[in-house]
Amino acid sequence: xxxxxxxxxxxxxxxxxxxxxxxxxxxxxxxxxxxxxxxxxxxxxxxxxxxxxxxxxxxxxxxxxxxxxxxxxxxxxxxxxxxxxxxxxxxxxxxxxxxxxxxxxxxxxxxxxxxxxxxxxxxxxxxxxxxxxxxxxxxxxxxxxxxxxxxxxxxxxxxxxxxxxxxxxxxxxxxxxxxxxxxxxxxxxxxxxxxxxxxxxxxxxxxxxxxxxxxxxxxxxxxxxxxxxxxxxxxxxxxxxxxxxxxxxxxxxxxxxxxxxxxxxx
Numbered sequence: 001x002x003x004x005x006x007x008x009x010x011x012x013x014x015x016x017x018x019x020x021x022x023x024x025x026x027x028x029x030x031x032x033x034x035x036x037x038x039x040x041x042x043x044x045x046x047x048x049x050x051x052x053x054x055x056x057x058x059x060x061x062x063x064x065x066x067x068x069x070x071x072x073x074x075x076x077x078x079x080x081x082x083x084x085x086x087x088x089x090x091x092x093x094x095x096x097x098x099x100x101x102x103x104x105x106x107x108x109x110x111x112x113x114x115x116x117x118x119x120x121x122x123x124x125x126x127x128x129x130x131x132x133x134x135x136x137x138x139x140x141x142x143x144x145x146x147x148x149x150x151x152x153x154x155x156x157x158x159x160x161x162x163x164x165x166x167x168x169x170x171x172x173x174x175x176x177x178x179x180x181x182x183x184x185x186x187x188x189x190x191x192x193x194x195x196x197x198x199x200x201x202x203x204x205x206x207x208x209x210x211x212x213x214x215x216x217x218x219x220x221x222x223x224x225x226x227x228x229x230x231x232x233x234x235x236x237x238x239x240x241x242x243x244x245x246x247x248x249x250x251x252x253x254x255x256x257x258x259x260x261x262x263x264x265x266x
Contacts, residue, residue: 014106022098022107022115030119041127045078052196065198067229072142075131076226077195080157080219083124085186087161090116091169092179095263102264109263110256113169117162125154145228153222160218160245166252170259194219199233207233217241 009017052074065073091113098112135142144150172179190196193215199207210216211233218241220232256263 015111018104018106018111019115022101022112023119026112026115026119030123041123042130045075045082045127045131048078049075066231068223068227069140072135072140073223073227073230074196075135075142076223077193077219079124079128079131080154080222081190081193081195081215083121083128083154083157084161084164084215084218085189086120086124087117087158088164088168088182089186090120091165091167092172092182094165094169095173099264108256109169109260110166110253113165113256114162117158117165121158121161128154142226144226146225150222150225153218153225156241156245157218157222159249160214160241163245163248163252167248167255170252170255170263173263174259189213189215192216194233200231207235211235214241214244 049071053071094112094116095109098107101107101112102109132142168179168182172182192210193213194210199210199216202210216233217236217238220236221238221241224230224232224236
């Protein structure tokens with residue numbers, strides 16, 4: 001970890017050193033501290049997918065999906081949602097878990113949030129690649145039809161998770177009750193984001209309200225680039241998604257600037 005003797009280095013060099021040190025610390029903690037860590041990162045989406053596939057036999061949700069197989073469609077949605085969810089949830093404990101490091105003046109409360117989001121994005125990307133390879137080995141085509149654009153929207157979902165993580169890291173640290181509410185919203189948010197069943201067949205009046213959820217837009221745009229000819233939910237907008245994402249990032253950074261000293265004191 002950098003010390004006060006690093007005066008000869010530029011601010012950017014000091015920041016990179018801080019981020020690298022924190023990244024290595026978080027990576028070891030995330031992947032090595034728990035012997036079952038890697039298992040659960042892979043088992044959670046796999047088990048969730050298997051359960052939903054079993055339920056499919058009763059609800060026949062695949063008949064409402066045009067130009068996309070149900071299982072690949074759902075896997076893409078689950079992995080995209082988990083990418084956003086983990087970015088948001090990892091931000092909750094990032095500040096308090098690294099409070100001892102704030103004794104170094106080079107370390108700011110925003111640093112562990114950004115590092116955690118970057119690490120989580122890398123892990124989720126690696127797991128998604130494993131799912132794609134595994135699906136191909138089992139004879140299921142999970143390769144994106146528009147690879148470059150699919151990667152772009154995957155990174156876009158990553159950015160949304162970062163923006164939400166920046167906001168929750170401040171709100172959850174200063175007001176612990178907020179963290180409890182956010183954790184409670186996980187399952188309803190998964191259902192209302194069109195992760196496990198298509199939203200096309202919902203009544204128009206209900207769909208209008210659900211389309212205020214930016215996750216719906218991001219997942220639909222990701223799926224549209226995985227499955228050529230896929231019919232997105234009416235009203236899907238890349239502009240709305242990016243306006244919301246950039247707004248959350250800006251608000252999150254402003255909150256960290258405004259409450260920096262309070263976060264350090266926690």
